Amino acid sequence: MNSLLSYFRYLYRLFLPIQLRTAFRDFYKTFLYALRYLKLRFVLLNKSNVNLILGAALTSQEGWYSTNENWLDISKTEHWQRIFSGRPRVSHAVAEHVFEHLSVSEMRKALRLIYQHLCNGGSLRIAVPDGNHPDETYRKHTGINGIGADASDHKQFISYEFLKKELEDVGFTCELKEGYTSEGQLIRSNISRNYGLIMRTRDSINYKTEKLGWDFIDSNTSLIVDALK
Secondary structure, three states: HHHHHHHHHHHHHHHHHHHHHHHHHHHHHHHHHHHHEEEEEEHHHHHOOOEEEOOOOOOOOOOOOOOOOOOOOOHHHHHHHHHHHOOOEEEEEEEEEEEEOOHHHHHHHHHHHHHEEEEOOOOOOEEEEEOOOOOOOHHHHOOOOOOOOOOOOOOOOOHHHHHHHHHHHHEEEEEEEEEEEEOOOOEOOOOOOOHOOOOOOOOOOOOHHHHHOOOOOOOOOEEEEEEEE
């Protein structure tokens, strides 16, 4: 099956010019993101609580609802209000490599809004590039205005200690699941899927990064923190 899909991808790239491929991809994303919005609004008519993937792009996981920035910018009050009417209806939320694209002030707004809309006992799992990572190649690729794939607009290079303080200031308690401390100690715990799947983790040994341009050391890893309300 995988070989057949690879063959179709090869034919797709061979016969369709890049302009058409780009136009098709843009149309597909527009359609998919709109469908996701309508699906979540419909589900919330009958379901009290949901699990959310924040800033999901094209990703998805079973039992979770993917959201996208064009209709749920996590730093905008009006977006949350439109969907949840100010009520805490999120059981669990996961944000993989989202917060590094926000400024500090945007991140603080987002954390307050997520906390407000989480149910008591709910969780927020955050994965970001590791600001305490000691390797210089990793840091150049993933830091602020990084040279790695999708890193040119990184506005922060977040350390565990900084993220912990920001989360606790909002009201969360948090646990470091994977990543370096400021003393250079690497913490690595089992990343249960209960709080949301993370692809870029040392647990995901089958996650391929070379094709995505992430072929530097530890490119498939993250600073991962679980925050509980």
